Every structure is written in C-alpha cells, then in structure tokens.
Amino acid sequence: MELFKSMDNLNNKKDPQKANLVETEQVKCLIIGSGPAGYTAAIYASRANLKPVLYEGLQPGGQLTTTTEVENYPGYPEGVTGPVLMEDLKRQAKRFGTDVRWGIATSADLSNHPYKITIDDKNIIEAKTVIIATGASAKYLGLEAEKKYAGMGVSACATCDGFFYKGKDIAVVGGGDTAAEEAIYLAGLCNKVYIIVRKNYMRASKTMLAKVEKTPNIEILYEHNTKDLFGEDGVEGAILIKKMGTPDEEKVKINIHGFFLAIGHHPNSDIFSNWLERDDVGYIKTIPGTSKTNLPGVFACGDVQDPHYRQAITAAGSGCIAALDAERFLSSL
Ligand code: NDP
Numbered sequence: 001m002e003l004f005k006s007m008d009n010l011n012n013k014k015d016p017q018k019a020n021l022v023e024t025e026q027v028k029c030l031i032i033g034s035g036p037a038g039y040t041a042a043i044y045a046s047r048a049n050l051k052p053v054l055y056e057g058l059q060p061g062g063q064l065t066t067t068t069e070v071e072n073y074p075g076y077p078e079g080v081t082g083p084v085l086m087e088d089l090k091r092q093a094k095r096f097g098t099d100v101r102w103g104i105a106t107s108a109d110l111s112n113h114p115y116k117i118t119i120d121d122k123n124i125i126e127a128k129t130v131i132i133a134t135g136a137s138a139k140y141l142g143l144e145a146e147k148k149y150a151g152m153g154v155s156a157c158a159t160c161d162g163f164f165y166k167g168k169d170i171a172v173v174g175g176g177d178t179a180a181e182e183a184i185y186l187a188g189l190c191n192k193v194y195i196i197v198r199k200n201y202m203r204a205s206k207t208m209l210a211k212v213e214k215t216p217n218i219e220i221l222y223e224h225n226t227k228d229l230f231g232e233d234g235v236e237g238a239i240l241i242k243k244m245g246t247p248d249e250e251k252v253k254i255n256i257h258g259f260f261l262a263i264g265h266h267p268n269s270d271i272f273s274n275w276l277e278r279d280d281v282g283y284i285k286t287i288p289g290t291s292k293t294n295l296p297g298v299f300a301c302g303d304v305q306d307p308h309y310r311q312a313i314t315a316a317g318s319g320c321i322a323a324l325d326a327e328r329f330l331s332s333l
Helices: 002-014 036-047 062-066 082-095 144-148 158-165 177-187 206-214 312-331
Strands: 024-032 053-055 099-101 105-109 115-119 123-132 136-138 169-173 192-196 218-221 224-230 237-242 250-254 258-261 265-267 298-300
Touching: 024 036, 024 115, 024 312, 036 053, 036 062, 036 082, 036 123, 036 312, 062 082, 062 136, 082 099, 123 312, 144 224, 158 177, 158 258, 169 177, 177 192, 177 206, 177 218, 177 258, 192 224, 206 218, 298 312
Parallel strands: 024 053, 024 123, 053 099, 123 298, 169 192, 169 258, 192 218
Antiparallel strands: 105 115, 115 123, 136 265, 224 237, 237 250
16 A cells, blocks of 8 residues: 555656546547457457457456366367467457557446546546447355366356366256256256255246256255365365254265356446446346447447357357447448
C-alpha cells in the first residue's frame, strides 16, 4: 500500500496535470472480451473494415485458457490446447488489423449514443457499436483443493474434459439441470458417476431427473457436501460430509479421478445492469437468432448471453453474428 502511495506521489510530482488525465477516444466498434466470441467478432469486424478495438479483460483468452486439451473445436483434427487455440484466434484477429489491448471495462454509460465505456477506471471509449463478449465464470465451491487440482482432475466443463476420464469413476457437484445434463453425458463415457447434491432433492427439471434416475451407472448422493479432495498427482478421491450440521453427520470417502463442478455460472454482465435487459441470473437478453440487445448498436455474444450451450464453437458462431449485426447497424446510420 505504502509503495503505491509513494509511486502516486512521485507521478504527481513529475507531472501533476498528467496524474488525473482522462483520455477519450472515439471508435466505430468496441469489442469487450477475448474468448472465442470476442476474437471471432474481431476477425469479422476487422475484415469488414470496422477498425475494431478489443479489450482483453480480466482473463485474456477467456475460460479456454484454463483448460488443457480441446478436442471438439473444428479444424484441429489432432486437438489443440486451450491457450494455443486462443493465441491462434488472437493472431488471426490481429492479422486483419484488430487493435488488441490489455485492459478491463470497469463501467458503462449507455444512456446516449455513441456509448461510453470506461477502461481501467480511467480512459473512456466512445463507441458507435459495442460488442459484449465478456463471458461467464463457472462457480467453484471455494476449496483450496479446487485450485491445487485445476486441470488435474477438477473441471467445470464435462463436454470439454469428460473424454479424459473415459472408463473411470468421477463425481459431478450440483443439483440443477447442468449437473443432470453433465452427469448423463459423463455416464456415457465413464464407469461410474456420482452426483453430489447438498439438499435432499435435485432442482433439475423432472425430465432431466427421470433421465438421471434411469441411467444405471449414476448414483445420486443426496445431502452430501464436499469437504476436500485428495490424491498424489491428481484427484484420487473426495471427502464428503453427509447430513452436515445434523446429529447424523457422517464423513464419507469416495474414490474418483474427476471432480466436475456444475453449481452454476456467473455471466460477466454486471457493469451493464443499469442499461441492458438481463435474465434473473444475469445473462444478457438478445433477440433470438441475433446478437441484438435492447439497445441499438449494443450486441452480446458468447457465454454472457448463453446459459444453454456454452461451447467454444457456439460462442465463436455468435461472435460472427455480432460482428455482422454491428456492420449492418453502422451502415444504417
Ligand atoms: P442452477 O443455478 O439451476 O443450479 C445450481 C445447482 O448447484 C443447485 O442445485 C445448487 O444447489 C447447487 N449449488 C450451488 N452452490 C453450491 C454449493 N456451494 N455447494 C453445493 N451445491 C451448490 O444452475 P445450472 O447451471 O444447473 O442451470 C442454470 C440455468 O440453465 C437453469 O435455468 C437451468 O434450467 C438451465 N439449463 C437448462 C438445461 C436444459 O434445459 N437442457 C441444461 C443446463 C442448464 P441448491 O439446489 O441447493 O441451491
């Protein structure tokens, strides 16, 4: 803290006017986010000469940079690692002139067109079109072990990583539709799937629940909470607490190689909450079949508007749609 204070003082001494300088810049197309949606929007927008400026955000490259092997993205028959795929997309966007910048959109004023987005609490971008591709973050339980075994048994995406657990025993945490869907998917690959549910019922839809109950290699562990994970070079098991906080509380150990989180996602849309229509969870609402939000010239693509599919390829497709929508909007001005 002291260090920052003294550096501030130093800057102020050097050039007192510069210390609080706010820069405003006008752009035709601002893209916020650097996952598959953001970069695909950038490739299309730059090829259409919209001269896009893209801010990478908190996690440059998006969620894929936290996965290892990606085997279901078309065009990579041998598979590709998440970071390499994102680097390829970035290079492709830059090749056509996208101005890729490091920075985080910290607030938004969408009350008038052109729209104002503040970057890093400092610089203001005035944009004729805004493409929001800020993604969603998977929720984690908050255990130290989740960090320790990230990419070594802990995953928040069954379709991305399930294949690596073929024939093994795994667990899915959560009681919603995602947990049910992922458990059914994993049951087709794995030997045994536990679903760890903290309540005595699953909140998943009746249809999904019926499918889960019909799948012979799924076992639902109701009223179980995860306390810890263990293993030498990766996950080998989990310690659960059954009926936590009751007189019947009991410690349960299960042997598993994969631990899949399915306890919901948080779409990164909070800075737009005053301006854009969102659903109860925070996903930005778009007009079906388009990327259009309730504001003309503001488009959303990728996971920030998609609670259902959440795949790299669907995000990329929606990024393309957003760039085409932005191009059409600009030519109508
Ligand atoms: P939900 O918010 O519906 O469910 C999250 C689940 O995780 C709940 O069962 C919740 O438990 C549990 N949970 C949350 N925090 C913890 C914790 N700390 N420890 C243990 N368990 C926890 O999220 P989903 O991702 O399942 O679904 C999001 C939306 O997407 C829903 O509207 C869903 O219907 C929809 N969806 C639809 C699909 C389809 O139709 N095919 C597929 C996937 C999603 P609790 O119940 O106790 O609160």
